[in-house]
Amino acid sequence: xxxxxxxxxxxxxxxxxxxxxxxxxLVRVTANGMTAGRIVEVEAYLSRQDPANHGHRGQxxxxxxxxGTGGHAYVYSIHARYCLNAVTEPEGVPxxxxxxxxxxxxxxxxxxxxxRRTNVLDLARGPARLCEAFGIDRSLDGWDLxxxxxxxxxxxxxxxxxxxxxxxxxxxxxSAGADLPLRFFMADSRFVSKRPRQPKS
DNA sequence: CTACCGATTGACT
DNA sequence: GTCAATCGGTAGA
Numbered sequence: 001x002x003x004x005x006x007x008x009x010x011x012x013x014x015x016x017x018x019x020x021x022x023x024x025x026l027v028r029v030t031a032n033g034m035t036a037g038r039i040v041e042v043e044a045y046l047s048r049q050d051p052a053n054h055g056h057r058g059q060x061x062x063x064x065x066x067x068g069t070g071g072h073a074y075v076y077s078i079h080a081r082y083c084l085n086a087v088t089e090p091e092g093v094p095x096x097x098x099x100x101x102x103x104x105x106x107x108x109x110x111x112x113x114x115x116r117r118t119n120v121l122d123l124a125r126g127p128a129r130l131c132e133a134f135g136i137d138r139s140l141d142g143w144d145l146x147x148x149x150x151x152x153x154x155x156x157x158x159x160x161x162x163x164x165x166x167x168x169x170x171x172x173x174x175s176a177g178a179d180l181p182l183r184f185f186m187a188d189s190r191f192v193s194k195r196p197r198q199p200k201s
Numbered sequence: 202c203t204a205c206c207g208a209t210t211g212a213c214t
Numbered sequence: 215g216t217c218a219a220t221c222g223g224t225a226g227a
Binding site for chain 2: 043045052053054076078079080081083085098100126127128129171172173174175
């Protein structure tokens with residue numbers, strides 16, 4: 001079974017939750033079947049003091065979910081696509097963790113159908129790609145991730161993530177607050193969307 | 202109402 | 215490596 005992570009998981013400091021989300025599973029169930037993947041890359045968006053955060057300038061209709069309680073999905077659209085976040089912390093604090101990449105584990109054919117791509121590396125490597133592969137759109141904004149229905153995060157059985165395997169880098173694509181080291185990813189995963197410049201080998 | 206723009210992607214050199 | 219398509223959200227007239 002893929003038991004959903006409890007409410008408590010989402011209530012810590014957003015950076016801690018971001019690190020803890022690595023190695024967990026993203027699970028999606030629709031009438032077409034189940035898809036699941038291992039989270040390998042995330043980014044933390046801090047509260048009001050973070051200039052890259054959508055909630056930086058206060059609450060609007062678009063970002064209202066981020067101001068709600070932790071454990072809900074925040075789905076926003078950008079560049080004609082969707083991105084998925086997990087909201088953290090109690091109500092009123094607009095923090096969230098962007099899921100940037102997952103390693104496909106189950107439902108690969110369904111992902112291929114939705115993505116119209118066959119290469120596994122092209123299915124869910126990138127925040128908008130994984131939303132397409134998992135059939136996630138704005139209708140899931142505000143969804144309760146602790147229910148264990150339709151969309152949730154689960155513990156991967158018997159797998160623990162060694163902190164030494166977690167790499168830290170700057171966030172991708174942000175202009176304001178670009179220098180902050182708030183992107184966390186599995187150092188050894190091929191399914192990470194972007195890598196910092198590699199030293200010459 | 203219009204104008205601008207982004208937590209991106211995919212096609213192309 | 216470079217670059218333009220894409221469209222909903224937001225701000226401003």
